[in-house]
Amino acid sequence: MVEQYNPIGAGGLMGPGKGLSPVQTTQKIDDGSDFKSLLMKSINEVNRLQNEADQATVNLATGKTDNIAEVFTAINKADIAFRTLMEIRNKLMSAYEEVNQMRV
Amino acid sequence: MFNSMDISTSGLVAQRIRMNTCAMNLANVDTTRTPEGGPYQRRSVVFQAGMDARDKTAQGVHIADIEKQPIFRKEYDPSHPHADKDGYVKLPGIDIFTEQLNMMEAQRAYEANITAIEVSKAMLNSSLRLLV
Numbered sequence: 001m002v003e004q005y006n007p008i009g010a011g012g013l014m015g016p017g018k019g020l021s022p023v024q025t026t027q028k029i030d031d032g033s034d035f036k037s038l039l040m041k042s043i044n045e046v047n048r049l050q051n052e053a054d055q056a057t058v059n060l061a062t063g064k065t066d067n068i069a070e071v072f073t074a075i076n077k078a079d080i081a082f083r084t085l086m087e088i089r090n091k092l093m094s095a096y097e098e099v100n101q102m103r104v
Numbered sequence: 105m106f107n108s109m110d111i112s113t114s115g116l117v118a119q120r121i122r123m124n125t126c127a128m129n130l131a132n133v134d135t136t137r138t139p140e141g142g143p144y145q146r147r148s149v150v151f152q153a154g155m156d157a158r159d160k161t162a163q164g165v166h167i168a169d170i171e172k173q174p175i176f177r178k179e180y181d182p183s184h185p186h187a188d189k190d191g192y193v194k195l196p197g198i199d200i201f202t203e204q205l206n207m208m209e210a211q212r213a214y215e216a217n218i219t220a221i222e223v224s225k226a227m228l229n230s231s232l233r234l235l236v
Binding site for chain 1: 105106109110112113116117120221225228229232235236
């Protein structure tokens with residue numbers, strides 16, 4: 001499976017999702033539900049990774065698994081996914097504030 | 105997004121299993137009695153591409169099989185309970201130096217996979233800088 005760089009709407013934020021369909025200028029601009037679904041998908045993915053990491057930690061603590069490599073990888077993945085989500089959130093908030101302070 | 109991390113983790117798991125078999129071989133270097141009868145047989149791991157047996161994408165690695173090798177050495181010790189009529193004992197054909205080398209290889213391969221995880225983590229972290 002070779003993922004290629006796709007300049008417009010390349011993939012989802014998390015994982016090899018279907019991603020956004022490229023926005024055509026001739027198309028009628030829709031109500032942004034595409035972005036909303038992408039955001040919700042990303043949040044769900046982050047949540048899933050967090051749950052996975054939680055479950056892995058519990059399994060390690062209770063002795064269900066002795067596979068520390070997999071547990072640590074799950075924690076790492078959850079950490080990076082969450083920080084990515086936070087960065088996107090920060091970017092969105094700063095953009096919103098900038099628009100909010102705009103004088104008309 | 106986390107492909108390379110999962111691949112390296114499968115390498116870590118496989119190398120741990122390899123290390124386990126090395127430890128087993130070393131511990132049983134003089135074992136003459138086993139549940140299945142006869143002296144202990146040296147184990148060696150077979151690596152196969154793919155996360156598990158059903159994986160056809162050939163990403164990552166897993167241990168397909170742990171082979172038994174019926175190779176033995178003979179030692180003269182008439183007092184041993186398992187000695188044959190000529191006074192020779194059949195012992196597992198394990199060379200501790202080979203095992204030690206195998207362990208070192210497993211250790212280095214483990215470290216290499218750890219480094220690969222660190223690098224992919226650093227790459228993901230530095231791509232976060234694009235957004236700031």
